[in-house]
Amino acid sequence: MTASITYRTTIAQDWVDYNGHLRDAFYLLIFSYATDALMERIGLDAGSRGRSGHSLFTLEAHINYLHEVKLGTEVWVQTQVLGYDSKRLHVYHTLHREGFADVLSASEQMLLHVDLAGPRSAPFSEGSVERLQAWLDQQPAREAACYVGRVMGLRG
Numbered sequence: 001m002t003a004s005i006t007y008r009t010t011i012a013q014d015w016v017d018y019n020g021h022l023r024d025a026f027y028l029l030i031f032s033y034a035t036d037a038l039m040e041r042i043g044l045d046a047g048s049r050g051r052s053g054h055s056l057f058t059l060e061a062h063i064n065y066l067h068e069v070k071l072g073t074e075v076w077v078q079t080q081v082l083g084y085d086s087k088r089l090h091v092y093h094t095l096h097r098e099g100f101a102d103v104l105s106a107s108e109q110m111l112l113h114v115d116l117a118g119p120r121s122a123p124f125s126e127g128s129v130e131r132l133q134a135w136l137d138q139q140p141a142r143e144a145a146c147y148v149g150r151v152m153g154l155r156g
Contacts, residue, residue, distance in 0.1 A: 007034040008076040022069040031093045031107040034077035042131040059110045064147045067104045081135045086123045087113045092145040106147040
């Protein structure tokens with residue numbers, strides 16, 4: 001389990017705007033599917049969620065739109081676990097395409113482990129903690145997540 005490709009897709013016709021560019025909402029959709037894949041890898045797949053009644057909710061998400069993405073482009077998401085505590089998970093998704101070295105888009109997200117019966121926050125299971133730690137330990141050294149912790153505002 002490493003910081004690896006968590007989701008792969010091709011940009012569909014109904015995802016693009018009048019300029020032929022990926023609409024902003026669909027960047028989040030792509031990152032959301034990558035989060036679903038991450039959940040499966042840490043033991044929060046559909047079956048586990050059904051048995052435990054626990055899931056992840058997104059508390060906060062920041063998206064940086066860095067380069068245009070056009071209709072028909074095959075893209076993939078790489079996911080880096082930045083850290084976790086007993087109930088929260090801090091992740092960094094980056095969007096990529098073949099033949100282009102720069103990151104197309106980046107999304108920093110804070111996720112909360114939730115007991116759906118409340119709903120209320122709940123500690124991760126021991127198995128999820130073990131998988132998260134293994135992911136963190138095994139992910140290769142990567143460039144600093146340069147779009148993490150940014151604050152939006154006007155200078156002046």
